[in-house]
Amino acid sequence: MKDLRKQPGFDFLAWFCIFFLYAPIVVLIVFSFNDNRSVVRWTEFSLRWYAAAFDNEGIRNATVVSLQVAAVSTLFATTFATMAALATTRTPPFKGQMAAYAIINQPLMIPEIVTAVATLSFFSIIKQLTGVTGIGYLMLAHTVFCIPFAYMPIRARLEDMNLTLEQAAADLYATPIQVFRKVTLPLLAPGIVAGGMLAFVVSLDDVIITLMVAGPGETTLPVYILGQIRRGITPEINAVSTLLLLLSIVLVSAFFLLGNKKK
Known part of the structure; x- marks a missing residue:
């Protein structure tokens, strides 16, 4: 089998793709420190837009809503995911196992x-039948x-x-609960933390589902940023986007470190 990395032009295409993937992010970060209100003309270094943000x-308010939704959804999603992972890996093969993987x-x-x-x-439909509203729908x-x-x-950790x-x-003579609490759970903890971090990042960055489901007063930070961009990009939005990007990088990096942690 031929090594693709040795094909003519592979390195150029790889760096070309990397450049156009990350160059806009670099521009966003750089101009978040621009003292000028313009997002295309650099004047001098300043933290004024971070202070303004x-x-x-x-x-x-949008940040508080985002953190609340992400924290609650991460807690429940990680709990259900752990239960599903145990049910599909710590049991003998059963009929419909592949269907269960597909559904999950x-x-x-x-x-x-x-x-x-x-x-x-x-x-x-549920709101019409029950009359119940609130941020719980977005969290769910x-x-x-x-x-x-x-x-x-x-x-993956369980396997x-x-x-x-x-x-x-x-x-x-340990009971199943004792085995889980004192053996399985401590060994599984890095996988649970990694899964929780990934779920938190996904929830924190989500826009499409939030736009559809969120009600009045339930604007998350990504949705707020999207609404502000429609009025024109400002360095203040660049600053918020940079902080959100930094948080995502930290969590995703921690996820990979925990995911690759030795037994």
């Missing part, structure tokens, strides 16, 4: 706009959407874990 009440991972394959429209229609939508993202690293310690604990 922190003083903006709309940004603060289905949100990854369905276009997000389809999921958003379907969720909006479903929640509209994010929870369901984030489950497969948390499920993948947790299941890499040796059953010897669990079997030894069972041989020493």
